[in-house]
Amino acid sequence: MSTLKIKNLNKIYNPGKNQVHAVKDLNLEIQDGEFVALLGPSGCGKTSTLRMIVGLESITSGTIMFGDEVMNEMTPEKRNVAMAFESYALYPNFTVFENLSFPLEVRNIESTIRTKKVNEIAEMLQISDLLNQKPGQLSGGQQQRISLGRALIRDPAVFILDEVMSHLDAHLKFKMLFELKKIHQNLKKTMIYVTHDQMEALALSDKVAVMANSELQQFGNRNSLYHQPKNRFVADFIGEPATNFMDAEYNGEEDQGQMKVGDSLNFFLNEESINAMNNAKISEATIGIRPQNLSVEPLVGGKSVKGQLLINEFLGERSILEIESNGVHYKVLSYPQRNLNKGDTMTVYYHPKDVMVFHPETEELVMETP
Amino acid sequence: MTESNIKLIKIILLAFLLVWVVFTLFPLYFQLITSLKPVAEINAMVPTFWPETFRPGNYLGIFADPGSLKSLMDSLIVSISNTILSLLLGTLAGYALARYLKGIVGENLAFWILSNRMFPPVAVIIPMFFLFDATPWGTDSYVSLILLYLVFNLPLATWLMMVFFRDAPRELEEASYLDGYTPLKTFFKITLPLVFPGMISVAMLCWIFAWNEYLFANLLTGTTVKTFPVHIPSFTQGSQTLWNLVMAFSMVAMIPPVGMFIILRRYMVRGLSLGVVKG
Numbered sequence: 029m030s031t032l033k034i035k036n037l038n039k040i041y042n043p044g045k046n047q048v049h050a051v052k053d054l055n056l057e058i059q060d061g062e063f064v065a066l067l068g069p070s071g072c073g074k075t076s077t078l079r080m081i082v083g084l085e086s087i088t089s090g091t092i093m094f095g096d097e098v099m100n101e102m103t104p105e106k107r108n109v110a111m112a113f114e115s116y117a118l119y120p121n122f123t124v125f126e127n128l129s130f131p132l133e134v135r136n137i138e139s140t141i142r143t144k145k146v147n148e149i150a151e152m153l154q155i156s157d158l159l160n161q162k163p164g165q166l167s168g169g170q171q172q173r174i175s176l177g178r179a180l181i182r183d184p185a186v187f188i189l190d191e192v193m194s195h196l197d198a199h200l201k202f203k204m205l206f207e208l209k210k211i212h213q214n215l216k217k218t219m220i221y222v223t224h225d226q227m228e229a230l231a232l233s234d235k236v237a238v239m240a241n242s243e244l245q246q247f248g249n250r251n252s253l254y255h256q257p258k259n260r261f262v263a264d265f266i267g268e269p270a271t272n273f274m275d276a277e278y279n280g281e282e283d284q285g286q287m288k289v290g291d292s293l294n295f296f297l298n299e300e301s302i303n304a305m306n307n308a309k310i311s312e313a314t315i316g317i318r319p320q321n322l323s324v325e326p327l328v329g330g331k332s333v334k335g336q337l338l339i340n341e342f343l344g345e346r347s348i349l350e351i352e353s354n355g356v357h358y359k360v361l362s363y364p365q366r367n368l369n370k371g372d373t374m375t376v377y378y379h380p381k382d383v384m385v386f387h388p389e390t391e392e393l394v395m396e397t398p
Numbered sequence: 399m400t401e402s403n404i405k406l407i408k409i410i411l412l413a414f415l416l417v418w419v420v421f422t423l424f425p426l427y428f429q430l431i432t433s434l435k436p437v438a439e440i441n442a443m444v445p446t447f448w449p450e451t452f453r454p455g456n457y458l459g460i461f462a463d464p465g466s467l468k469s470l471m472d473s474l475i476v477s478i479s480n481t482i483l484s485l486l487l488g489t490l491a492g493y494a495l496a497r498y499l500k501g502i503v504g505e506n507l508a509f510w511i512l513s514n515r516m517f518p519p520v521a522v523i524i525p526m527f528f529l530f531d532a533t534p535w536g537t538d539s540y541v542s543l544i545l546l547y548l549v550f551n552l553p554l555a556t557w558l559m560m561v562f563f564r565d566a567p568r569e570l571e572e573a574s575y576l577d578g579y580t581p582l583k584t585f586f587k588i589t590l591p592l593v594f595p596g597m598i599s600v601a602m603l604c605w606i607f608a609w610n611e612y613l614f615a616n617l618l619t620g621t622t623v624k625t626f627p628v629h630i631p632s633f634t635q636g637s638q639t640l641w642n643l644v645m646a647f648s649m650v651a652m653i654p655p656v657g658m659f660i661i662l663r664r665y666m667v668r669g670l671s672l673g674v675v676k677g
Contacts, residue, residue: 082576083575084572084575084576103575103580104572104575104576105575105576105577105578105579105580109576110576110577111572111573111576113569113572113573115567115569116569117567117569117570117572117573118570119570119573119574119588120570120592121591121592130577131577131578134577134578134579135578178573178577182577
């Protein structure tokens with residue numbers, strides 16, 4: 029296959045009175061060999077989308093194409109997709125070895141090759157010593173790795189990985205993320221990774237499709253998601269700790285391009301944003317600024333605001349400072365601060381280019397139309 | 399709670415259990431000793447609780463009547479055929495209900511099927527007789543009895559299998575489709591093994607019903623086909639019922655179900671708890 033094309037895809041459950049529109053007009057094009065993450069909170073439609081891609085769910089309207097071939101009516105076993113399930117879905121009456129070799133057996137692959145492949149994949153996933161056990165005897169993390177292995181052992185057109193890291197502990201997850209990335213680089217196969225964890229999505233993928241409320245919010249690489257979020261949802265969802273949002277007023281030229289938050293807190297905008305605001309002709313907006321872009325150290329060419337420290341959340345390798353300025357609260361990410369205490373007066377620096385402005389109604393990023 | 403209190407409660411509970419065991423095992427005990435008594439002793443005004451003379455020969459005596467062995471064979475033919483049919487149809491119907499008819503329609507249809515089992519059978523005895531009389535094979539035949547028992551066993555089998563299939567995780571089938579199996583292959587290779595313990599339980603329940611059924615067997619059959627419950631009342635001598643032979647024959651008739659239960663008990667317990675404990 030070459031590309032995976034999704035055009036105007038819709039999914040409606042229980043059409044009629046209690047209908048649920050799970051996926052709305054989704055358009056997505058995934059290039060051959062790309063690693064794409066479907067990211068979004070639970071209930072955003074990402075699982076419905078992938079179930080339609082693999083053929084486990086019927087399509088209400090729209091098309092799914094692998095290359096030039098329309099997949100809509102194709103049964104799952106004919107689509108040549110491999111999937112690792114969040115609930116593992118290991119066959120309980122088969123041993124781990126049989127589980128791993130099952131997809132190969134179905135395809136009538138010779139038993140010596142099967143054994144060789146199973147051993148390879150088991151070694152990679154560190155489950156070699158479990159091959160003779162039944163899935164019921166294993167821990168969640170072990171089962172998850174077997175489920176991943178069963179998907180990876182094949183040579184499908186697309187790999188679909190549904191929340192495959194959700195039951196692994198942090199240490200193992202980190203290791204597996206690295207392994208998965210390596211596997212992808214070796215296989216160069218299209219992989220779709222479904223997750224609600226932005227860290228996993230950003231760490232692994234070439235591109236991330238952020239979904240919310242049944243709709244695609246933004247599809248892009250991590251840079252664009254992080255620095256040019258299309259709307260408030262993406263700005264909020266991507267990045268940890270979450271973006272600071274403040275409701276602000278804008279009086280155009282009179283305030284020299286400043287957004288007024290409350291009575292006396294002002295944030296400067298850069299020239300592009302000022303132009304955009306002037307073009308949009310709005311006097312109110314939500315501004316967003318990432319805690320990573322606020323600093324307690326002076327910045328070259330930066331502006332500053334003053335406030336009082338409320339909480340110093342000391343996390344070892346960094347500190348999250350919660351600061352209040354005239355009743356407005358916001359967070360600042362800083363290097364570890366041992367000596368700051370509640371009530372200390374702080375000067376917080378920022379670059380005007382890092383102040384994002386969102387439309388008060390559409391919640392979309394206000395930007396100059398190119 | 400003090401230790402002596404816990405001990406006391408334990409003793410009380412064990413005492414209850416003892417009473418319960420005596421209560422439930424006594425009929426069986428009485429059946430056993432009666433089957434070993436001579437005719438004179440079974441009618442003693444003060445019944446003996448331990449046979450004064452042992453007559454193990456009763457067990458051979460029952461087979462002096464060639465009808466005895468035939469009735470057991472008839473019962474086997476009817477109950478095994480009925481169980482196989484119930485299981486086959488019930489499994490397929492249960493799967494369809496569990497997977498393809500979800501929501502209000504499926505729920506109501508399933509309940510409607512089960513409600514056949516709640517219908518008092520006595521109400522349809524006469525219509526059933528005429529109905530089977532009109533068939534080419536008539537009332538007194540294996541086919542009639544097998545089909546009739548299906549009326550009672552199939553709803554139960556369908557309902558139970560539906561419950562077992564609902565508890566079998568859907569993802570396993572989906573995984574199998576994606577791994578390349580067709581739905582039919584998936585059903586036989588992946589799904590059926592999952593509900594196998596349940597199938598054993600269903601088979602046992604169906605089989606025991608068909609094995610012990612008396613009312614319809616007595617009404618419909620009796621000459622060409624005669625199952626053992628219908629045969630039991632024939633152990634008489636003049637106006638006297640030969641209870642020792644009746645009990646001996648009943649003991650023999652209990653061997654197949656008890657034996658099968660002992661062999662399959664492992665699966666049966668698991669089957670009935672399939673929905674309770676997630677494996």
